[in-house]
Structures are given as C-alpha cells and as structure tokens.
Amino acid sequence: MLLINKIRENKDAFIQALNKRGFDATEVFDKALQLDQERRATQTRLDEKLAQSNTFSKEIGMLFKNGEVQKANLLKEKTVQLKEQSKELQERLNTLVEELQQVLYTIPNIPNKLVPAGTDENDNEVVFKEGEIPTLFEGALPHWELAKKYDLINFELGVKITGAGFPVYKGKGARLQRALIAYFLDKNTQAGYTEYQVPHLVNEASGLGTGQLPDKEGQMYHVTGDNLYLIPTAEVPVTNLFRGDLLMHNDLPIACTGYTPCFRREAGSYGAHVRGLNRLHQFDKVEIVRIEHPDNSYKALDQMVEHVKEILRELKLPFRILRLCGGDLGFTSALTYDFEVFSTAQDRWLEISSVSNFETFQANRLKLRFKDTNGKNKLAHTLNGSSLALPRVLAGILENYQTPNGIKIPEVLVPYCGFETIE
C-alpha cells in the first residue's frame, strides 16, 4: 500500500511511473487525495471539539474538588452538545479513513526506474543468460512422460484422492523432492539465511499484510470454518513474522528461509502449457525473505539474485534472468527478477524463481518499522525470492539430464539422494 502523503507529494511522478504498468492512476489518485483532504479537515474539527471537552472536564473536576457543585453542573450541561458533535465527527472520520484505505488497496506499487515499460511477458528484458542448452537424443521426452516411464510422479492418483494439480510423488521421485528441499535449505542457510518452519495456514491479517488480500482473494484456498487461508507461498507467513514490529536499526538486516508447500487455486489459468509440473495447485518451494534498511535493499536484491544464480550453476541447468516489465510486474513489487530454466524437451523457458523488492509497500501494510540511528522510526524494506520452487526445477532436471538409459542426477544432489541415476 502506498503512503497517502507520498502520493500527495509525488502525484505526477507516480502517475508517470505507474503508466509503465499500464495503470492509469489519475482518477484513483484524485479520489484518494480528495478523501484525504476531507479526512484531515474532519480530523481538525474533531480535535477542536475534543480539546474543548477536555478543558471542560478538567474544570468540572476542579469545581467538584472545591465543592462548587452548582457551577460544575452548569458546565456539565454544556458538554452534552459537544459530545454529540464529536460523536458525529468521529463516525464521519472513521468512514473516511475506511474509504481511503479501500482506495489505496487498489493501487499497485510504484515500479523502480529500472523496470522496462511493457504490457506482458514478451516485453520482459533478458538481463542474463548462462549454461549450455544440451542437445538431446532422438526420442527425448517431456518430464510428464519421464515421470510416468520411471514411475516418479503419479498425477492420476492425485486426481483420485484430491483433484487435478495435486501430484503424488513416488519412490525416487519423492526422494528427489526431499533432496532438493534439503539442498536448497542448506544453500540458503550457508548464505546466512536463518531457517524457519512456519504454519501453512494464515489468518486474514497476514494475508492483508503481504498484499494477497484483498487483491488476490480468489487465488487462495480459504478455510471458511476457521477463517484461515492456505498459504500460496512461504512469503506470507515468514514476512508476517515481523508484522507490527518496531525493530532496532542494528537488528537489520534480517534474512530468513523456509520450506513450505504452496497452495494456489490458479483460477482462470488453462491452456497448453499447464501439463505435468508446469502449473499445480500444490507444490513445494523454498523461500528466502529479507527485511532491509531502505538504503541497502537494492544491494540485497542483487545479492539474492547472485545467490539463486549460484544454485542454478551448481545444478548445471541452463537459465536466464528476466527483468520484469511494468505489465508483468506483480502488484506489490517495485522490481522483480524472474529466473527461467530451459526445458529442452518442451523447448521453452520455465519460470523457477522470482526475486522481488517491495520497498515499503508491504511494510506499510505490515507496520514493519525500525528505529534508525537518529532515533526516527522508518518503514523497512521487504524482499523475497524463491530459492527455489521445486516442480519446474524437477522438470528441468528430468528433461535436461535424461539419457536413453535413464536420468542422471546432478552431482550436487547425489549426496542428498543417495543414488546417481534413475533408470
């Protein structure tokens, strides 16, 4: 959520920046500023009434103390009208604050200068590319065929017990999943991220804190009986760990990692590219989250990108990094780098990680602040990234490492798997 006083100060610059998203903020800003102005005027009038009430109350107290009951009672009568007025003003103020909040919820984050203009994923900027795309043998298979051939993943069983998009991993497939999770967590903790195990269901306040609510209400599974949401990413519980906190400047930076399953309804996504592991309702992901001093957050973003790079290098997967254009940028993000692995058998790039800086957009909702060296309270910057999402990494490994005689396991994973090939 943007800060209203920042909008007030930078209206034109913000409108221009939001244009990169294809978002015309002119009207919303006017609406918000108008509500804000009325809010402030109401606040002022309310404060005046309350100040008067307070003065009277003090006087009445003094009069009673001095035994001047009659005078006190006279004053009491005067307060009646004041009370009514301030009550009305208070109600008006409450609705204005609420309305303003609702309007602000609809405005996405201001894109960073680096974000290229553009409307969709075709306008994303490739900023880095590495790794050799292997030439596969005749008859190489996409991962869903491989999963079947080697009995690693059973999609039909998932359909039977739950529904489409809930795969069942089996045997070496299950073991490979576990190996990847352990490997990712090890890499992250070695890089200084503290490991957390967090709940997989969150309350409404958490959903609001990181911005899933109210914007993406329909994308989360909602447990209505207890009003809890299944997490779509570990970002939600991990970032919310710090909701409402006032940190000391020397508490920063904070770096966390955690593995969780992720649940997404993926309402409205269909098409040819959702086969196999490409798009699921439940999948596993290891996430990294950072809470940073504003001066350091872009350096932190770069560090996170470097960190993910190193993992993909070790896995020897061909990958590229995209800087997302305005049209493809997430609602809450100021700058996002997507990592994609090349799926040789499908002949396409698959997104496997997304690393973002949210600046103060989440922190404002979270009320996540820190006391800086001057003793002033400031909103912190929040960042997160996948390190990494499992299904498509798995797809990439299966497809790129296949041979006519089986699938080789990437060297770094062998100690975690306990086997070198799947055959």
Next chain:
RNA sequence: AGAGAGGUGGCCGAGUGGUCGAAGGCGCACGCCUGGAAAGUGUGUAUCCCGAUUGCAUCGGGAUCGAGGGUUCGAAUCCCUUCCUCUCUGCCA
C-alpha cells in the same frame, strides 16, 4: 471443549474513576569516569494523526494501556462483545 487468571511503552513490570502517556527496572542514546574497555554515575528515551511554521528543527492540539462498543463531565481503571495468552480438567497426535 469446561473452570479460572490475564493481555499496559523496544522488552519486563507497577498502576482499580480526574493532576496517568502512565512508577520502577532492562535495553538504547549522549556525557562523566578510564590509557582503552567493563563496572559505576548523570541526563534523555512511546507511537500515530491534525494544525501552525515550514529544513524531517520547534510549538499547539487530538488519539492510543489487545480490538470494538457502552456508562460517565471525565476510564488503563467500571460494563458488554470479541480475539488472543497462561494454568487446571477433559480429549488426542
């Protein structure tokens, strides 16, 4: 799920109707002490909003003691609702 207790500032913890934004401690900041540090010692130290003035410095006002509502001229303090925590009992990985 039943019974009881409780939710206060960055943290701990006093405070049961008016001068309480709130004692005390810890932490933190600055100073003194010291060759330096520790200890000791002095001072300071909540947040948000509105307004004036405008340099994020200062001043005035308002709100905030889990959240929401009520009683009252006046509430951290009384009442109601709700959320959460703890203890005991019950149930169960």
